[in-house]
Amino acid sequence: xxxxxxxxxxxxxxxxxxxxxxxxxxxxxxxxxxxxxxxxxxxxxxxxxxxxxxxxxxxxxxxxxxxxxxxxxxxxxxxxxxxxxxxxxxxxxxxxxxxxxxxxxxxxxxxxxxxxxxxxxxxxxxxxxxxxxxxxxxxxxxxxxxxxxxxxxxxxxxxxxxxxxxxxxxxxxxxxxxxxxxxxxxxxxxxxxxxxxxxxxxxxxxxxxxxxxxxxxxxxxxxxxxxxxxxxxxxxxxx
Numbered sequence: 156x157x158x159x160x161x162x163x164x165x166x167x168x169x170x171x172x173x174x175x176x177x178x179x180x181x182x183x184x185x186x187x188x189x190x191x192x193x194x195x196x197x198x199x200x201x202x203x204x205x206x207x208x209x210x211x212x213x214x215x216x217x218x219x220x221x222x223x224x225x226x227x228x229x230x231x232x233x234x235x236x237x238x239x240x241x242x243x244x245x246x247x248x249x250x251x252x253x254x255x256x257x258x259x260x261x262x263x264x265x266x267x268x269x270x271x272x273x274x275x276x277x278x279x280x281x282x283x284x285x286x287x288x289x290x291x292x293x294x295x296x297x298x299x300x301x302x303x304x305x306x307x308x309x310x311x312x313x314x315x316x317x318x319x320x321x322x323x324x325x326x327x328x329x330x331x332x333x334x335x336x337x338x339x340x341x342x343x344x345x346x347x348x349x350x351x352x353x354x355x356x357x358x359x360x361x362x363x364x365x366x367x368x369x370x371x372x373x374x375x376x377x378x379x380x381x382x383x384x385x386x387x388x389x390x391x392x393x394x
Contacts, residue, residue, distance in 0.1 A: 164195060165232045166195050167196055167230070168192065168194040168361070169193045170191060170193075170223075170226065171227040172226040173190040173192075173228060174190075175221070186382050187216070187383075188209075188382040189383065190209075190213065192213075192384060192387075196327075198360075198375060199354040199359075199360045199373045199374045200362070200373055201361075201362045201369070201372070201373035202364075203364060203377065204365065208379045208382070209382035210363050213379065214361070217230075218330045222236070223236075249324050251326050251327075251330055252328070253321055253330050253331075253332075254318055254332070255332050258313045258314055258317045258337075260313060260317065262306060263304070266302070266303055266305070269320060270316060271284040271288040271323065273320060274288070287323055291322050292316070295315040295316075295319045295349055297319065309342060310338050314346045315345070315349060318353075322353075328361065329361070331362045333364055335364070335369055343369070350362065354374070375388065
């Protein structure tokens, strides 16, 4: 349970004894072992661990991209195991905003067209998609770059476009998997400043990273090692 949990308040994320086991022939590898985790509305949490620690597996489960072998995962109080594939797709499209190390932007499209993509899948009309995409770009400080293609933007600006795309559906949760992994120090600071702003505005953010200086920007760190949570604590925010 989070250090700041409020009794009676529904958490955004809650895992109960979650395990993930991968089998290769007769060999079984436990990527996650009995993980209990609670993240409340508005928290900014960094899940930290070295390569192979299980943090990316945990992110995939939290993002409904994978399912636990055993245990329970409740998203906004709903047991994900009881959702159909169509319901899970809707969750991924509307309730969770994803940011990855690879920006996953389409090179042939301008920034606003990249940002509108989740809205196309949601079935919104073109004029509303364009308006919301431009508003999302304004929020991340790129309103004047809406018509620029990814190749015309810096790495930090491309990641901001990716964040705008994550925000455009107004999700309750933002999952960021190594979002600064491909950025130089100046662009890293730029993107982390943006996460600070989003956190200050009340967004729930889960940041996956192996970099402790990046994790220190969050208000809480969850240390993962060998598939287990080994430490869960609030931290002083470093600027």
